[in-house]
Amino acid sequence: MTGTTLAELLWSAPRLSRRGPRPRVDMAGIVGTAVRIADADGLDAASMQRVADELAVTKMALYRYVPGRDELVALMIEAALAPPPEPTGDWRARLRGWSDAMHAAARRHPWLAGAAVGGRLIGPVEAGWMEAGLAVLDGLPLTAAERLDTLALLAAHVRGVVAQEVTAHPEATMGTLLLAALRRRPDDFPLTAAAFAASAAAGGTDDAYRFGLDRIVAGIEALVRVRPERANSA
Secondary structure, three states, X not given: OOOOOHHHHHHOOOOOOOOOOOOOXXXXXXXXXXXXXXXXHOHHHOOHHHHHHHHOOOHHHHOOOOOOHHHHHHHHHHXXXXXXXXXXXXXXXXXXXXXXXXXXXXXXXXXXXXXXXXXXXXXXXXXXXXXXXXXXXXXXXXXXXXXXXXXXXXXXXXXXXXHHHOOOOHHHHHHHHHHHHHOOOOOOOHHHXXXXXXXXHOOOOOOHHHHHHHHHHHHHHHHHHHOOOOOOOO
């Protein structure tokens, strides 16, 4: 696969299997192994060498299928996402369903939220998620840029929350540690101390994902309510 670009790797039609003995490794096996390693030990652990060791082949054998680590990560993102859901209901319910499915995927693969950022070429699976999200917003009095920004806002919300959720009870843990520290300077941070104390007294429920999602949906709803009906392709 020498010289293969990322665009060709992600967007070319899958190759048909050739006749003859089955090779010791294939693309699906390489990517699946890398995803399993990243799920267990983090994205950095899914190196070409580690994947090769897991498959009991040389690292050079992987390069027949994947030109390098950047390309491997791109393929891992595609495999971890899987196709987007088909939520039902009005646009509000469908937008929540789209976000919930992305949130669930990021929780299953804690490395995914950090990997799927930055200026990069996305693959057809990830583009399918964008298409599905835009379909939810299609027909609303939003510009094309606003529809894209809505999806970007939801994705950023998911990434930020999941970064906290992958640790056990993040808000409760932070509150316990911080309250103990604040007792040393009780007059400097009274509002912070009161907020964490009240949260702890209420059981320390951490529902930042749902709270943020509801606020985003409510904000879009408020925006479209005051917009005149007009072409949404501006």
